Amino acid sequence: MYVPGEGPVGVATISTAAVHDVALDREIVERHLLGDAQAFDEIYGRFAEMVYNLAYRLAGSREEAADLTQEVFLRVFRHLGSFKGGSTLKTWIFRITINHCRDRLSRWRPVTRPIEEEVAENDRHFADPSRGPEELAVAADEGRRVAEGLARLPHSFREAVILRDIEGLSYEEIAEVLQCRVGTVRSRIARGREQLRTLLEKPI
Amino acid sequence: MNRHISDEVLSAYLDGEIDTSREPQLEAHLASCTDCKARFTAMRGVVLEIRRAPRLAPPPMLGQRVREEVTAQGGAGALERVWAALSGWPFHPGMRTVMAMTFALAVGLSLVSIEREHREDLLTAPIPVEVEEQLPREWVEVLPSDEVPVGKDNAKTTTKVAGRVFVLTADGSWVQQGLEGREPEARMDARSPQGQAMLTRLTDLGLLLTDGSRVVLRYNWETVELSAPAGDISAVRPARGASLVWFSARA
Numbered sequence: 337m338y339v340p341g342e343g344p345v346g347v348a349t350i351s352t353a354a355v356h357d358v359a360l361d362r363e364i365v366e367r368h369l370l371g372d373a374q375a376f377d378e379i380y381g382r383f384a385e386m387v388y389n390l391a392y393r394l395a396g397s398r399e400e401a402a403d404l405t406q407e408v409f410l411r412v413f414r415h416l417g418s419f420k421g422g423s424t425l426k427t428w429i430f431r432i433t434i435n436h437c438r439d440r441l442s443r444w445r446p447v448t449r450p451i452e453e454e455v456a457e458n459d460r461h462f463a464d465p466s467r468g469p470e471e472l473a474v475a476a477d478e479g480r481r482v483a484e485g486l487a488r489l490p491h492s493f494r495e496a497v498i499l500r501d502i503e504g505l506s507y508e509e510i511a512e513v514l515q516c517r518v519g520t521v522r523s524r525i526a527r528g529r530e531q532l533r534t535l536l537e538k539p540i
Numbered sequence: 541m542n543r544h545i546s547d548e549v550l551s552a553y554l555d556g557e558i559d560t561s562r563e564p565q566l567e568a569h570l571a572s573c574t575d576c577k578a579r580f581t582a583m584r585g586v587v588l589e590i591r592r593a594p595r596l597a598p599p600p601m602l603g604q605r606v607r608e609e610v611t612a613q614g615g616a617g618a619l620e621r622v623w624a625a626l627s628g629w630p631f632h633p634g635m636r637t638v639m640a641m642t643f644a645l646a647v648g649l650s651l652v653s654i655e656r657e658h659r660e661d662l663l664t665a666p667i668p669v670e671v672e673e674q675l676p677r678e679w680v681e682v683l684p685s686d687e688v689p690v691g692k693d694n695a696k697t698t699t700k701v702a703g704r705v706f707v708l709t710a711d712g713s714w715v716q717q718g719l720e721g722r723e724p725e726a727r728m729d730a731r732s733p734q735g736q737a738m739l740t741r742l743t744d745l746g747l748l749l750t751d752g753s754r755v756v757l758r759y760n761w762e763t764v765e766l767s768a769p770a771g772d773i774s775a776v777r778p779a780r781g782a783s784l785v786w787f788s789a790r791a
Contacts, residue, residue, distance in 0.1 A: 376610060380603055388598040402599050409606045413613060479593035486590075500555065501590040504742070507557050526551035533586040 361425040430513040485535040493528030560718030713754040730768035
């Protein structure tokens with residue numbers, strides 16, 4: 337019988353991805369601290385798309401997402417020296433992004449705001465060039481519906497669903513980013529998906 | 541299992557975030573309970589719709605803007621450090637200002653020089669594969685890519701990849717634990733759009749595919765086999781700037 341909250345048992349596991357990330361993260365941060373100007377550019381290259389998409393999903397506007405992304409990377413630059421490697425750089429930067437967006441968006445405007453219909457604007461903005469025009473058009477329409485639905489979710493559910501279903505983080509990584517328990521993550525994702533399903537069934 | 545499955549468990553099952561040993565029980569219930577099956581199908585539809593939403597590329601000039609801001613920040617930080625250092629010296633205040641400004645000008649010029657030097661390859665430079673052994677050798681041996689032996693004669697068992705535990709089977713396939721002996725319901729080439737989409741979501745799978753091994757896993761409620769030609773790194777290279785690490789796990 338499945339018991340909610342009980343994790344996988346009985347297998348000794350390692351995460352090769354985590355090993356890799358930790359080693360690469362440490363090396364790049366050390367280079368940055370030693371004054372290697374290219375190290376920060378590499379950090380930007382690795383994480384810019386990720387930060388921009390997360391900011392876009394949280395802010396709902398391409399322009400605000402660009403501003404938020406810029407501010408997040410300035411924060412990263414200022415605080416990189418305090419990165420201790422307790423988490424991966426990816427989850428550390430996601431955490432900065434989430435916190436910065438919460439702070440900025442709560443001060444700047446009301447919680448709900450119409451999502452711009454930008455996703456269909458221009459194919460060149462899509463990060464995935466392997467998708468054909470028809471597929472992109474369908475995806476753009478679906479993307480608009482999903483974006484509008486996500487914008488109506490409570491913040492905590494929206495963050496968890498975005499981190500899981502759009503950014504592809506594991507529950508453990510999401511718990512690190514949101515600074516909460518894995519059980520809480522599981523609950524927020526489930527409730528967010530259920531609310532989104534209800535929203536998507538109705539005309540928005 | 542007579543009680544209905546909660547949304548939370550259905551959701552975690554969709555994500556492969558429950559113990560795979562519990563999956564048969566859940567699947568048996570889903571096969572016999574129309575209510576749970578309907579809720580699961582609906583939830584799966586929502587998840588697929590969210591995951592199909594297009595990703596956006598950051599504006600091309602954003603990197604330049606960030607660099608300019610960072611350069612300005614770096615200069616300001618240096619100026620502050622110099623000012624703090626000079627504050628303790630018995631100079632005339634005006635002299636300290638001149639010295640700090642001179643230093644700031646020198647830092648600015650050198651940063652501009654560095655920035656010009658690296659402008660061409662900024663943000664597009666290949667990411668170095670950095671491999672380090674950080675775990676007990678009895679569990680894992682991490683090797684640089686040019687030292688990885690062909691085949692997996694010495695490799696035996698599990699590691700956690702893409703949130704799942706995989707087992708190397710006798711025919712050289714990596715099979716998600718709990719799916720051993722199960723016939724895949726779908727087969728995908730890692731180079732196909734669907735395969736690439738899966739690798740975008742589960743970038744770690746590239747680790748298992750690079751030597752031509754098949755990978756069998758649960759994905760969107762199906763048992764899926766993913767494969768790529770041996771040595772075709774381009775087919776399986778993770779999409780979001782990650783690099784590949786080769787490994788073998790020894791008993």
